[in-house]
Amino acid sequence: MFDWFVLLAPNVMKKFPEMIKCTGQTLYMMALSGAIAFAIGLSLGVVLTATRKGGIWENMPIYTVLDKLINLFRSIPFIILLAALIPLTRAVVGTAIGTAGAILPLVFGTVPFFSRQVESALLQLDSGLVEAAQSMGVSPMGIIFRVYLKEGIPGIVRVTTITMVSLVGLTAMAGAVGGGGLGDFAIRYGHQRNQVDITYATVVVLLILVSILQGLGTLIIKKTTH
DSSP: OHHHHHHHOHHHHHTHHHHHHHHHHHHHHHHHHHHHHHHHHHHHHHHHHHHSTTSTTOOHHHHHHHHHHHHHHHTSOHHHHHHHTHHHHHHHHSOSSHHHHHHHHHHHHHHHHHHHHHHHHHHTSOHHHHHHHHHTTOOHHHHIIIIIHHHTHHHHHHHHHHHHHHHHHHHHHHGGGTOOHHHHHIIIIIITTOOHHHHHHHHHHHHHHHHHHHHHHHHHHHHHOO
């Protein structure tokens, strides 16, 4: 079995330690940028929901500014965003290459998408829950924590899973500009050196990561739905 695999993917076997290292870099980028994007995106999603017309903190100037900014960044292709943020990345991180240099662009690329997803998830909550809380004199902050964030857990988990799956693709794309990880590994060896087995092996690893994320998301949704 092992000899058959060596014959089928000789380059993968030669570069296997580096492949493991690059997988670790991808996981690091996903974990760090995902955690930052979750915190910022969740906050922005809540603010968008609360300040929109008819919201518990209706404030159209704030909503309009956030709405336009999010739409602006969502409209920029990620590969262009990577290049555009190089000066800012160097100023903040000290480098624009490697896993450290990829974190800031990944956050910028993920936050607009995730915040909009959170807004959609919260808007799907039963409006009667908010009205009931208001009738009982619950403050806007109380509604955010006791209704939006508590009752909206399944929806937030669902959109978080979607965002993390998207983030897998973004980390791979970051490899195109020296961001490290599996994307960089596939481009350097699979594409530039025409080692096709490395390309296919990278695709398999990414598919496994996506399957794990989707499985965890589905499990958490089942546990939190009531």
